[in-house]
Amino acid sequence: MTGIADLAPLERAKEQKAWYWYDWANSAYFTTVLSVMFAPYMIEVAGNAAGCPDDLPDGESCGNTVSLLGLDLAAGSLPFYLTSFATILSAFVLPVIGAVVDRSPHKKRHMAAFAWSGAAFASLLFFMKDDDWQIGAVAVVCSSVLAGCSLVSYSAILVDISTEEERDHVSSRGWAFGYLGGGVLLAINLGMYLGHEQIGLEEALAVRLSLLSAAVWWAGFTIIPFVRLRNRPPVDAVEVTGTVLDRSFGQLWRTLKELRGYPQTLTFLAAYLFFNDGIQTVIYAASTYGKETLGFGTSVLIGTILLIQFVAFGGALLFGRLAQRYGSYRPILYGLYVWIAIVVLAFLLPTKNVPLFLLVALAIGVVLGGTQALSRSFFSLLIPRGREGEYFALYNACERGTSWLGTFVFAVVFQLTDSYRPAILALIAFFAVGALILVRLDAARGIREAGNVVPRALACHDA
Structure with missing residues (x-):
């Protein structure tokens, strides 16, 4: 016998298919809750507490305020301030989690535990009604x-289950599968x-049940990757000693200092901080903008977001193919130029013009899936082995649903x-700055x- 067939690619492919299911699971939360249902419903509930009238003309917003931690905030801005606060909090929490993940042989257990805890909190949105916006x-x-x-x-598991050559393909498939899952629940x-009305539900109750369904979907489908993924021992893990503060926030400081030794990684992270804030704010604010400014009803908005979900499924696969041919760097950069055009078109949209609104939605869907999928896979190539948790913690601090600067400016x-x-x-600035930083990256x-290892497509194009 001269050798044995290499079964490693088959084993990786099996785990990659299991890994895709978590994108399917959590995308329901980001789509149904953060992108569509939460902000308009929170504005309505907070508006009740602020004394806003129910019969505002289409395109007009109530400027009345509610009090949060001693601050008077406009009811129309409240959900965006909450998202900003969540990300500021994440900036402190996620690097701590990342350091733990890098030293743990149980990455999938951490993933599932946080997912199920997050789904439990998300289920509490069902109890937000009348003027009770605090819960x-x-x-x-x-x-x-x-x-x-x-x-x-x-x-971090992405790096364990794929080679450098496979990274763009796997990440794109995961994002595509996530958009499909989020779209299926949103369609329901x-x-x-x-x-x-036909099934005997009040409108508010239908929204609350939709919010609850996202939490149940998130928790339920997380079981699949939890069961099918396998744990691996940490690789080149850096042991951290000292007090709890030293092992947590001290590790954040050490990671930030280490980044200076990887200037290209730092450059991409800086660019991503800006352009991802722009992407997340567009996604998060789309339903509010469509309702409050363009005068569309909730059914049109949900249908448009549903359209974006399924188009983004194809967009992620399309950008994955482009990355196989040209590498992931240039498709990301050119995608940012398209985002700038999209924001300008959204600003110019007339009220209640459904065809133009859908045209902008189609453009969003194409670049949305692609830029996000390739950003994840490209960043994974810029991380030193064994430090994926710490670096992805910084990456995910400004990831979808938790952007802070964009929503704050908005x-x-x-x-x-x-x-x-x-x-x-105003969101144009985030895409423009992100692109200007990205063009400086080697x-x-x-x-x-x-x-x-530099993937062949990127190496050939770079040469």
Whole structure:
């Protein structure tokens, strides 16, 4: 016998299929809750507490305020402030989790524990009704932070189950599968919302049941990767000693100092901080912008987000194919230019023009899946082996559903102008700055400096 067939690719493929299921599971929360249902419903509930009238004309917003921790915040800005706070909190929590993940042989256990805890908090959104917005505020902040914690382990597992050559393909498939899962649940919720009278439900109850369904979906489908993924011992883990504070926030400081030794990694992370904030704010604010400024009903908005989900499924696969041919760097950069055009078009949209609104939604769907999927896989190539948890913790601190600077700017501009149009236009700055930083990055050099193999497509294009 001269040799034995290499079964490692088959084993990796089996685990990759199991890994995709967590994208399917958590995307329901990000889609149904954060992208569609939560913000408009929170504005309505907070508006009840603030004394806003129920008969505001289409396109007009209530400027009345509610009190949160001694601050008077406009009811229309409240969900965006909450999202900003969740991400600021994540900036302190996630690096601690990342350091734990890198030294643990039980990454999938951490992922599942945070997912199930986050789903439990998300289920509390069912109890947000009338003028009781406080329970919704606690639920969305805690569930967002815990979702980010679960994604630290999930992203770190990507490196364990794929080679550098496979990374773009696997990440793109995961994102595509996630958009499909989020779209399926959203379609179910769309049917329930549109037919709430026929099945004997009040409109508010239909929304609350939709929020609850996302939590149940998230928790239930997490079981599949938890059962099918296998644990691996840590690789080149850095032992940390000292007090609890030293092992937590001290590790965050050490990671940030270490980043100076990987300038290309730091460059990409800085670019990602900006352009991902822009992406997340567009996603998070789309339903509010469509309802409050463009005058669309909730059914149109849910249908549009549903369209985006299924188009993003194809967009992620398309960008994955582009990465196989050109590498992941340039498709990300060109995708940012498309995002800038999208924001300008959204600013110029006339009220109640459904065809133009759907056209912008189609463009969002194409670049949404692609830029996010390739950003994850490209960043994984810039991380030194054994430090995936710590680095993905920084990455996920500004990941989907937990952006802070974009939502903060959006909320402040609205509060200053009492209009969502200038607020949406302000987001151009995030894509422009992200692109300007990204053009300074030497992709092949950064991958080599991290000790990883440069994928053939990127190496050939770079040459």
